[in-house]
Structures are given as C-alpha cells and as structure tokens.
Amino acid sequence: MLNDVIFLIFWLVIAVFAVLAVFLQKPIYNAFAMAFSIFSIAGMYVFLGYEFLAALQVLVYVGAISVAIIFVIMLSPPVTVSPKKINPYKIFIGIVTSLALFILIFVLYYGKFLSEKINLNQPSQGVKEIGNLLAMPYAVPFEIISVILLVAIMGAIVLAKKEE
Amino acid sequence: MASSLFSYLLLSLFLVCLGLVGVLIRRNLVIMLICIELILNGVTLNLLAINKFVTGGAAVGQVIAIFIIALAAAETTIALALIFLTFRHYKEIDSEKLNELKG
Numbered sequence: 001m002l003n004d005v006i007f008l009i010f011w012l013v014i015a016v017f018a019v020l021a022v023f024l025q026k027p028i029y030n031a032f033a034m035a036f037s038i039f040s041i042a043g044m045y046v047f048l049g050y051e052f053l054a055a056l057q058v059l060v061y062v063g064a065i066s067v068a069i070i071f072v073i074m075l076s077p078p079v080t081v082s083p084k085k086i087n088p089y090k091i092f093i094g095i096v097t098s099l100a101l102f103i104l105i106f107v108l109y110y111g112k113f114l115s116e117k118i119n120l121n122q123p124s125q126g127v128k129e130i131g132n133l134l135a136m137p138y139a140v141p142f143e144i145i146s147v148i149l150l151v152a153i154m155g156a157i158v159l160a161k162k163e164e
Numbered sequence: 165m166a167s168s169l170f171s172y173l174l175l176s177l178f179l180v181c182l183g184l185v186g187v188l189i190r191r192n193l194v195i196m197l198i199c200i201e202l203i204l205n206g207v208t209l210n211l212l213a214i215n216k217f218v219t220g221g222a223a224v225g226q227v228i229a230i231f232i233i234a235l236a237a238a239e240t241t242i243a244l245a246l247i248f249l250t251f252r253h254y255k256e257i258d259s260e261k262l263n264e265l266k267g
Binding site for chain 1: 170180184185188198
C-alpha cells in the first residue's frame with residue numbers, strides 16, 4: 001500500500017516535470033525540469049530492483065548530461081527565440097503525429113498487458129552478473145562503446161575550438 | 165500499482181510521445197535536445213520494465229541499458245558542440261531560421 005503511494009508520487013513527478021521540460025519558455029528552466037524528471041526515473045529503476053542502473057542514471061544523466069546542457073546555456077550570450085511568430089500548421093502536425101503514435105501503441109498495450117503483474121519480490125541480478133557479461137560475451141560491444149565515447153569527446157573539442 | 169506492468173509501459177509511452185511533440189513543435193535547438201533525452205529515457209524505462217517482466221531482472225537487459233546510456237552521453241556531447249558552433253556562426257539557435265545555406 002505504502003509502496004503504491006510512493007510509486008504514484010514518482011509517476012506524477014516524472015510526468016509533470018517532463019511536461020514542464022518540454023513546454024517552459026526559458027531553456028535553463030527546461031534543463032532543470034529535465035534533470036528532476038530523469039532523477040525520478042532513477043527511482044523507478046529502484047522499484048524494479050535495478051540499484052546499479054539507478055546509480056548510473058543519476059551519475060550520467062544528472063551529473064554529466066544535465067550539467068553539460070546547463071553549462072552550454074550559461075556560456076551562450078542571452079538569445080531570445082521570438083515567441084510571436086508561432087506556426088499553427090507545425091503545431092497541428094506535431095500534436096497529430098504524436099497523438100496518433102500514442103493511441104496506436106496504447107491500444108496495443110491495453111489489449112495485451114493490462115492485467116500483467118511484475119514480481120517485485122524476486123531480486124534482479126546484480127553487479128556481479130553484469131560484470132561477468134561485460135567481461136566476456138559483451139566485451140566487443142563494450143570496447144566499441146568506449147571508442148565511440150572517446151571519439152565523441154575529441155569531436156566535441158575539435159568542433160567547439162575557436163579557429164585561429 | 166507498483167507491480168503492474170501497464171503503469172511502467174504507460175509512463176514510458178507518455179515520455180516518448182511528449183518528447184516527439186517537443187522535437188516537432190519547439191524551435192530552440194537546446195530544448196529539442198532535451199526532448200531527445202526524454203525519448204531515450206522513455207525507451208530505456210520500457211526496456212527495463214519488459215526485462216523485469218519477462219526474465220525477472222536478468223543482467224542482459226541491464227547491459228543493453230548501460231549501452232543506451234553511454235550512447236546518449238556521446239550523442240549529447242556532439243549535439244551540444246554542434247549547437248554551440250551553430251550559435252557562434254549564425255548568432256541564432258532558432259531551427260526555423262537555419263534552413264538556408266549561408267556558408
């Protein structure tokens with residue numbers, strides 16, 4: 001019962017802050033709302049029993065990605081996207097596309113998964129199994145991800161460097 | 165409620181559709197990047213809920229989620245550098261005014 005109440009609070013916090021992250025007008029507020037929403041998604045991972053992923057989510061998303069976005073917003077001189085020229089055609093297309101996707105997938109889920117239960121008492125596999133998988137069967141993808149991250153860092157530095 | 169698969173799937177579907185709306189109707193490049201982050205988080209939550217439901221929380225799904233998070237970090241780095249470069253070059257981050265090849 002208490003579990004359900006806490007779950008509902010997390011659910012609503014994620015949904016409300018995601019809406020704020022999309023529809024607020026100043027980018028810095030959007031960035032903070034996104035950070036809060038993603039922080040609460042880490043709470044969802046704890047509900048599902050993925051403690052390691054929850055810690056990783058907080059470290060990478062809140063600690064690195066949100067800070068990088070806020071950093072870029074603060075480094076830029078103030079710029080205003082003029083709010084007056086709103087294109088109603090574009091807004092119509094966006095809302096219709098997304099609503100169609102929502103209804104389509106919602107109908108699929110509703111028919112299939114409505115009464116399915118997750119066994120939350122059964123513990124998820126922990127850090128040891130993840131380490132075993134990363135060390136041997138998934139070693140090559142792991143190395144490729146490392147190279148991608150290295151190339152991303154170098155690319156970002158090269159792109160953002162001031163020309164002589 | 166906390167043990168119902170449908171509530172997790174509904175939340176992730178909501179996040180994906182909300183991010184899609186944001187990418188399509190917002191014009192600020194930074195806010196569009198924030199919306200892409202929301203989409204990636206929704207996808208990861210969906211994957212992990214299904215992983216818990218089908219396999220009871222096997223490590224394979226968690227490994228794939230780690231890959232998604234690492235790729236999201238790389239993507240954000242490059243996108244932020246490009247936005248910064250765009251701003252310095254055009255003095256503008258409105259996506260509707262960036263559709264001309266000004267050189």
